[in-house]
Amino acid sequence: MSEAKAKLERLEDKLAEINSQKDEATAAIDKAKHLAHIQKESTSVEVFRLKGKHSALVFAAITSD
Secondary structure, rough: HHHHHHHHHHHHHHHHHHHHHHHHHHHHHHHHHHHHHHHHHHHHHHHHHHHHHHHHHHHHHHHOO
């Protein structure tokens, strides 16, 4: 009986370790997704800024003649 109890404790310890690793991996994935989202949004904002600047330059070139 004590052998079965010891095996159960080892399995419970292993399960706790696996759940801890899962939580760490999930946190790392969430952080990576968040950073990717920020980079994507920053890139989109920069594209719109540059398009606006380009349009202003084209308009200035057209109207300066």
